[in-house]
Amino acid sequence: MSARLWVLKLERAWDAARLRRAGSRVPSDFRIVCYGGHGSAEGVVVRGRVVDDPPPPAAVEGEGAVAAVRRMVRHFVTDELPGVPLRITVGDAAVDAVTDDEGYFVARLHPSPDTLEAPWARGTVELAGEYRGLAGVHQVPVEVCVPAEEARFGVISDIDDTILETGVQRVGRMVRQTLTGSALTRTPFPGAPELYRDLAAGVNPVFYISSSPWNLHSFLSAFVRHRDFPRGPLLLRDLLGRAAGREPKTARIDEVLALHPGLRFVLLGDSGEHDPQTYVDTVRRHPGRILAVYIREVRLDPHDGRVERVWSGMGDDVPLVLVADSEAVRRHATGLGLL
Incomplete structure (x- = not known):
C-alpha cells in the first residue's frame, strides 16, 4: 500500500x-x-x-x-x-x-x-x-x-514556482516557506504580476490551476490579491481525499476548456514537476485550442533533458517555450501578438 x-x-x-x-x-x-x-x-x-x-x-x-x-x-x-x-x-x-x-x-x-x-x-x-x-x-x-464577449483568449497558469517562488524541488526550503510565510511576505517572480496584468488586459480571463491543496485557497487568494495579479478562479485539489475535492489537474484544465469553448488559451507553468507533460497532453487532447505554452525553468539540473524529451515530436503548430524569466515570456508573447 x-x-x-x-x-x-x-x-x-x-x-x-x-x-x-x-x-x-x-x-x-x-x-x-x-x-x-x-x-x-x-x-x-x-x-x-x-x-x-x-x-x-x-x-x-x-x-x-x-x-x-x-x-x-x-x-x-x-x-x-x-x-x-x-x-x-x-x-x-x-x-x-x-x-x-x-x-x-x-x-x-x-x-x-x-x-x-x-x-x-x-x-x-x-x-x-x-x-x-x-x-x-x-x-x-x-x-x-464569466468571460466577456470581448475576451481575445484565456490564460491558464500554475502557481507554485510559476508565479509564486516556492522551491518545490528543495523540499526543506519549500516546507519552511510554506509554514513561516504569509500572503504579505511570500514573493512573486520578478515581473510576473505585470506580465499577467498585461496578458489579461482587463478582459481576458485568468485561471489559476494548481496541485496545491484546497486548504491553501484563502492564502493563495490573498497572495494573488496582495501582489496585484489579475483576479481569477483558483482551482486546487484535496491531497488525500476523493470525489469532489480530488480532481486531477488535467481534469480541471479540461473543465475550463469545455466551459469556455469560444476561447483559445495560453498555458504557463514550470519545469519543476509535471507541467510540461500535463500541458503537452492538453495540446494533444484539444487541437486548435492552445495558442502557446510557456514553461519557467526552475530545475536544479537544467540539462537533465526531461522537458526536452516530453516535448520531442510535438511539431511546430503550438509554440512550446522554455523561459528563464517573465521578460522572456513577454518578448515571445509580443511576437505572437498576444501583448
Whole structure:
C-alpha cells in the first residue's frame, strides 16, 4: 500500500472518531467556505467546503514566525462536515448538493445566459435543510467568473514556482516557506504580476490551476490579491481525499476548456514537476485550442533533458517555450501578438 493510502486510511479513521465524538452536537463554528466558480452559456461550476472551524486570522505586517506557523496550521487542521444539504443559486438556476466525506461540494448549474453578468456573476450557497440542530439562515455569496464577449483568449497558469517562488524541488526550503510565510511576505517572480496584468488586459480571463491543496485557497487568494495579479478562479485539489475535492489537474484544465469553448488559451507553468507533460497532453487532447505554452525553468539540473524529451515530436503548430524569466515570456508573447 502506498504512503498516500496509509495516510488516507489514518485520516479517515481520525475523521470517523471525531464525528462519533461530535455526535449530534450543534456545530459551534459552522462555516460554508466558497471557492467560487466559473462558467459561460455552456454551464457553471461552483466549488466549496463546509467546516466547523472559525476562519484563520488574516496575516498582518511585521508578524513573527510563530504567528505565521500557527495560522498555517489552522488552514490544515480542520473539522470538515460531511452530509450537509446545500442549495447553490447562480443567475436563474439553482441546484441542491450534499457535502462528501471531506466536507467538499461541487455544483453544476445551467443558468440562462442572459442572467450571467460578465466578468463576474453573483450567486449564493446556503444551508438547504436540517443539519444537527442548526438554527437560523446560513448563506454565503459566491462569485462566478464569466468571460466577456470581448475576451481575445484565456490564460491558464500554475502557481507554485510559476508565479509564486516556492522551491518545490528543495523540499526543506519549500516546507519552511510554506509554514513561516504569509500572503504579505511570500514573493512573486520578478515581473510576473505585470506580465499577467498585461496578458489579461482587463478582459481576458485568468485561471489559476494548481496541485496545491484546497486548504491553501484563502492564502493563495490573498497572495494573488496582495501582489496585484489579475483576479481569477483558483482551482486546487484535496491531497488525500476523493470525489469532489480530488480532481486531477488535467481534469480541471479540461473543465475550463469545455466551459469556455469560444476561447483559445495560453498555458504557463514550470519545469519543476509535471507541467510540461500535463500541458503537452492538453495540446494533444484539444487541437486548435492552445495558442502557446510557456514553461519557467526552475530545475536544479537544467540539462537533465526531461522537458526536452516530453516535448520531442510535438511539431511546430503550438509554440512550446522554455523561459528563464517573465521578460522572456513577454518578448515571445509580443511576437505572437498576444501583448
